[in-house]
Amino acid sequence: MSVAVERVLLSDPLMGDRARLITVGGMASLAEIESEVRTYRTQLVAAALAVGALVALALALATVRLTRPIHDLTQVADRIAAGERNLSSASVDRHDEFGMLARSIMRMLDALRDSAKNEEQAALGRMATMIAHDVRNALSSVKMNVKILHTHHSRDQGDLAEGCEIALEQIGYMENILTDMLDFARPRGLVMDWVDLDEVIRIATLSMLPEIGERSVVLCQSHERLPKVFGDRTRLIQVFQNLMANAIQSMSNGGHLTLDAKSTLHQSRPAVEVLIADNGSGIPEELLSKAFDPFFTTRTKGTGLGLTIVRRIVIDHGGAIRLEQNPEGGTIARVMLPLSPPEWEGGDVLGHVRGSPSGP
Ligand SMILES: Nc1ncnc2c1ncn2[C@@H]1O[C@H](COP(=O)(O)OP(=O)(O)OP(=O)(O)O)[C@@H](O)[C@H]1O
Ligand SMILES: [Mg+2]
Incomplete structure (x- = not known):
C-alpha cells in the first residue's frame, strides 16, 4: 500500500x-x-x-x-620533601599557572638551599669559635708556664732560655691566629663613643714600631688635625694596625710607609679619609678586591682574615675601604670614616653597645 x-x-x-x-x-x-x-x-x-x-x-x-x-x-615537591636540593622542573618554561607554580617552587628551593648553606656556615662558625676559644685558654696556661720558666732561666743564657723565647714567640703567633679566628667567627659588638682619631692612629703606629724598625721602613706621617669620630676606639686601632702590618710586611727590603689623613665628605656626610701607602711588593689589579675575601693570603704565616675583619669594622662604622695600586709602586689602602655612622641617628640598629656621646 x-x-x-x-x-x-x-x-x-x-x-x-x-x-x-x-x-x-x-x-x-x-x-x-x-x-x-x-x-x-x-x-x-x-x-x-x-x-x-x-x-x-x-x-x-x-x-x-x-x-x-x-x-x-x-x-x-616529593623529592624536595625527601631532602634533594639539586632539582629542576620541566614546567618552569610554561606560560600558564603551572609555569608560575613551578617558578615559585624553584624560588622556594633556592631559599631552602641558601638557608641550608647559612646553617652550615653558622655550624662551622660555632665549631671554629669553640675550638679557638678552648685552644686559646689552653695556650694562655702554656704561655704562663713558659714565662715562669723563662724568668728562672733568663740569666743562664743557655739553651733553655733561648728555647723559652722561641716558644713564647710561637705562642704569640698562635694567639694572633686564634684571635683573628674568633673575631671572624664571632664578631664583637662595637662600643661606640666619640673617639680622637689622631690618638687612634698614634697608638696603632706606636704598636707597629718594632716591625717598622726590623724591616728598616721609613715612616712618613704628616696630616692635619682630625675631628673626632663616633666609633669603637679599640676596633679602629685594630683597623690601622692591620693595614700598617700589611704595608710593612709587603716591604721586606725596607721602603716608605706613608700615613696621610684629611677631613672630607663621604656620601655627602662629613667624614675623615685616611691613606696608608707603601712602596712594597704591591697587589696585582685583579687581586685588589679578592684581598678582602676570608682566608685569602699570599703570606706563609698569614690567616687571610686581617682585611676581612678590617672591612667589617669599617662598614659597621658606616664607612668604606678600598685598596689601590700606588702609582709609585706598592699599595694604598684608603679608609673612609663618617664622623658618625648614618644608622646611629636612627637608633641602635646595628645592635651594638651604644656609648653616650658628649659631642665631638
Ligand atoms: N699593602 C699590601 N701590599 C701587598 N699585598 C697586600 C697588602 N695588603 C694586603 N695584601 C695582600 O692581601 C692578602 C690578604 O691580606 P690580609 O691582611 O687579609 O691577610 P694576611 O696579611 O695574609 O694575613 P693576616 O690574617 O695575618 O693579616 C695578603 O696576603 C697580601 O697578599
Ligand atoms: Mg694582614
Missing part, C-alpha cells in the same frame, strides 16, 4: 522526549518510510558516536595536558 507522505513525525530516543519531523516527501510505501527512518537513525547514532569519540579524545588530551605538569610538580 502506498500513502502520500509529506513528513514523518519521529519520536527519537536519542533526542529524548522531543519529537522530530523528518521530510520524506511525495508518495511512499510504508517499507520505504521505515527504511528512511532506519537510515536516519543509523546516521544519527553514527554522528552521536563520532561526537562522543571526539569529546572523549579532547578530554583525554586535556587530561594529559593537565596531569603531566601536576605529575612533574608533585614529583619535584
Whole structure:
C-alpha cells in the first residue's frame, strides 16, 4: 500500500522526549518510510558516536595536558620533601599557572638551599669559635708556664732560655691566629663613643714600631688635625694596625710607609679619609678586591682574615675601604670614616653597645 507522505513525525530516543519531523516527501510505501527512518537513525547514532569519540579524545588530551605538569610538580615537591636540593622542573618554561607554580617552587628551593648553606656556615662558625676559644685558654696556661720558666732561666743564657723565647714567640703567633679566628667567627659588638682619631692612629703606629724598625721602613706621617669620630676606639686601632702590618710586611727590603689623613665628605656626610701607602711588593689589579675575601693570603704565616675583619669594622662604622695600586709602586689602602655612622641617628640598629656621646 502506498500513502502520500509529506513528513514523518519521529519520536527519537536519542533526542529524548522531543519529537522530530523528518521530510520524506511525495508518495511512499510504508517499507520505504521505515527504511528512511532506519537510515536516519543509523546516521544519527553514527554522528552521536563520532561526537562522543571526539569529546572523549579532547578530554583525554586535556587530561594529559593537565596531569603531566601536576605529575612533574608533585614529583619535584616529593623529592624536595625527601631532602634533594639539586632539582629542576620541566614546567618552569610554561606560560600558564603551572609555569608560575613551578617558578615559585624553584624560588622556594633556592631559599631552602641558601638557608641550608647559612646553617652550615653558622655550624662551622660555632665549631671554629669553640675550638679557638678552648685552644686559646689552653695556650694562655702554656704561655704562663713558659714565662715562669723563662724568668728562672733568663740569666743562664743557655739553651733553655733561648728555647723559652722561641716558644713564647710561637705562642704569640698562635694567639694572633686564634684571635683573628674568633673575631671572624664571632664578631664583637662595637662600643661606640666619640673617639680622637689622631690618638687612634698614634697608638696603632706606636704598636707597629718594632716591625717598622726590623724591616728598616721609613715612616712618613704628616696630616692635619682630625675631628673626632663616633666609633669603637679599640676596633679602629685594630683597623690601622692591620693595614700598617700589611704595608710593612709587603716591604721586606725596607721602603716608605706613608700615613696621610684629611677631613672630607663621604656620601655627602662629613667624614675623615685616611691613606696608608707603601712602596712594597704591591697587589696585582685583579687581586685588589679578592684581598678582602676570608682566608685569602699570599703570606706563609698569614690567616687571610686581617682585611676581612678590617672591612667589617669599617662598614659597621658606616664607612668604606678600598685598596689601590700606588702609582709609585706598592699599595694604598684608603679608609673612609663618617664622623658618625648614618644608622646611629636612627637608633641602635646595628645592635651594638651604644656609648653616650658628649659631642665631638
Ligand atoms: N699593602 C699590601 N701590599 C701587598 N699585598 C697586600 C697588602 N695588603 C694586603 N695584601 C695582600 O692581601 C692578602 C690578604 O691580606 P690580609 O691582611 O687579609 O691577610 P694576611 O696579611 O695574609 O694575613 P693576616 O690574617 O695575618 O693579616 C695578603 O696576603 C697580601 O697578599
Ligand atoms: Mg694582614
